[in-house]
Amino acid sequence: MSRIKYIFKKEFGLYFISPIAYIVISIFLLVTGWLFFSTFFLYNQANLRNFFNLLPITFSFVVPAITMRLFSEELNVGSYEILLTMPVTSLDVILGKFLAATAFIVVMLIPTISYPVMISFIGQLDWGPVIGGYLGAILLGAAFTAIGLFASSLTRNQITAFIIGMAICLGLTLIDKMLILLPKGILGLLQYMGADFHFQNIAKGVIDSRDILYSLSISFVALYGTHIVMQERN
Amino acid sequence: MIHVEDLTKYYGDFCAVNQINFDIEKGEILGLLGPNGAGKTTTLRMLTGFIQPTSGTIRVKDLNIYRDTFEIKKILGYLPESAPLYHDMLVYDYLIFVSGIRGIEKEKRPSHIHHLADLCGINEIMHKPIGELSKGYRQRVGLAHAMMGDPEILILDEPTSGLDPNQIVEIREIIRQIGREKTVVLSTHILSEAEATCNRIIIVNHGKIVADGSTDTLKQSASGGHLEISLQNADLKSVREKLMPIDGVEGITQLDGEGYLHLRINCKSPPDIRADIYREIKKTDWVLLEFHHETKTLENIFRELTKEI
Structure with missing residues (x-):
């Protein structure tokens, strides 16, 4: 456990040493803030639904950018050899990195709390869906982080890792939007696989164990895949 | 360990x-x-x-x-x-x-x-x-x-x-x-x-x-090696006569040297034949000026062992 803690600390610290963290956070806030407030006053409704509606799409781009370096850089520089010959298991490394990136996403979401706070001054805000939305955002962020980590373990090129991660995340987000083209039999399954579908449930304020389980199972599968890839490398 | x-x-x-x-x-x-x-x-x-x-x-x-x-x-x-x-x-x-x-x-x-x-x-x-x-x-x-x-x-x-x-x-x-x-x-x-x-x-x-x-x-343990000796009061022919019969000596060549004989003795090692050579020289009236055992450098050994065949 303490070994995961040290890897977590190292990875989390590394985000803030390089300027990447600040750039990613700025871009995220700029894009979500602009998309949200450009239509907010047209709807004239005191809720955050629009913000949360767009979150799976923005996360599909932002999260892989956060996770792309986690393994690719280590493999490229060769520091993975140094890391793994210390008394740690590859599971410690994976979990430490996963938790660090998830924590970074939480940090990235913190400034957006100013949106509901501001809205609560100008209208009647229902805090239930907002809290649900943030919970869903963290779960979604964790699931996408696991996917990004998996993509990063596949290649030593960070750009490739970013594109693979983005493709998988975007695929999961959009899968239930393309159901019109498909036969009825597999509709339920595909809808269940859609990340957006589950996220919107939570964002409405409905906390269903199935939606939470979905995020956890995506995270688990992706982390397990990462574990297998890293084992195979040796 | x-x-x-x-x-x-x-x-x-x-x-x-x-x-x-x-x-x-x-x-x-x-x-x-x-x-x-x-x-x-x-x-x-x-x-x-x-x-x-x-x-x-x-x-x-x-x-x-x-x-x-x-x-x-x-x-x-x-x-x-x-x-x-x-x-x-x-x-x-x-x-x-x-x-x-x-x-x-x-x-x-x-x-x-x-x-x-x-x-x-x-x-x-x-x-x-x-x-x-x-x-x-x-x-x-x-x-x-x-x-x-x-x-x-x-x-x-x-x-x-x-x-x-x-x-x-x-x-x-x-x-x-x-x-x-x-x-x-x-x-x-x-x-x-x-x-x-x-x-x-x-x-x-x-x-x-x-x-x-x-x-x-x-x-x-590396094969080969050689001795270098310098002798006064001796000539190449008689040295060859005396020393060549010693078991292990493969050849004797003359190197430079003025007023004395500077020789290189190629030998198999092991066995160590330095004692035999010294004993043989002692029997004569040659004056031994120098007796030096040249081992192969690690570099030679390395090249010998790892060269492409």
Whole structure:
């Protein structure tokens, strides 16, 4: 456990040493803030639904950018050899990195709390869906982080890792939007696989164990895949 | 301390290490010597548990590399080739991170790190990002990393590659210092380095061990060698008559020399024939001015053992 803690600390610290963290956070806030407030006053409704509606799409781009370096850089520089010959298991490394990136996403979401706070001054805000939305955002962020980590373990090129991660995340987000083209039999399954579908449930304020389980199972599968890839490398 | 048996590693079809066997005793400084691509790094990586052998066993103390990888990692410090460290981190932060993973108690960390910094001479660069360091300093940080937590065994992959002569001497001095208490395995393709730092050398070529022993035994066991003698009051013909019959003498040639005879005697070794030659000379009225045993240099041995056939 303490070994995961040290890897977590190292990875989390590394985000803030390089300027990447600040750039990613700025871009995220700029894009979500602009998309949200450009239509907010047209709807004239005191809720955050629009913000949360767009979150799976923005996360599909932002999260892989956060996770792309986690393994690719280590493999490229060769520091993975140094890391793994210390008394740690590859599971410690994976979990430490996963938790660090998830924590970074939480940090990235913190400034957006100013949106509901501001809205609560100008209208009647229902805090239930907002809290649900943030919970869903963290779960979604964790699931996408696991996917990004998996993509990063596949290649030593960070750009490739970013594109693979983005493709998988975007695929999961959009899968239930393309159901019109498909036969009825597999509709339920595909809808269940859609990340957006589950996220919107939570964002409405409905906390269903199935939606939470979905995020956890995506995270688990992706982390397990990462574990297998890293084992195979040796 | 370390027992290696029938160790083999294939990369696809390519056989990098081919059934090698050796034992390393506690307190030895072992040099793994060989040309590029001989399988040195692969062997070291298997010793650290970073890559899995295709077949064969490695035992460190009583631990098995397959089953107790984690326990082995605890007593082993490793410096990979060219010290690939985290470029963005400060040296001090990095060493703190390593000391945490190595499980050193929080109160002891600063003093342990300062001790290592003194030993490796990195005191004045502790506040710099690793990426800005010169190669020599990075190597020293890597060495400090490897020694963190006082592991019993140190494995160093080309610890002096890319350093300038002064730095090489310093790093060697550090390694010799460590070697007094710990078991050190280092790889190199520089012969003088192995000769200067190691008390035992294993030469590998194409994944096989071609020689194993201390520097002295290696030199002695190598075929050939010659004696040089200088004689006064003698002529080449009579010297040949007297000395050629001695068992082991293969040929006598004259070298330069004014007023005396300077000869080179090619001989098989072993056996050592110096005593026989001296006795033969004593019987005559020659004056022996010089008697010198020229052993083969390690360089010749290395070239002989690893040259392409």
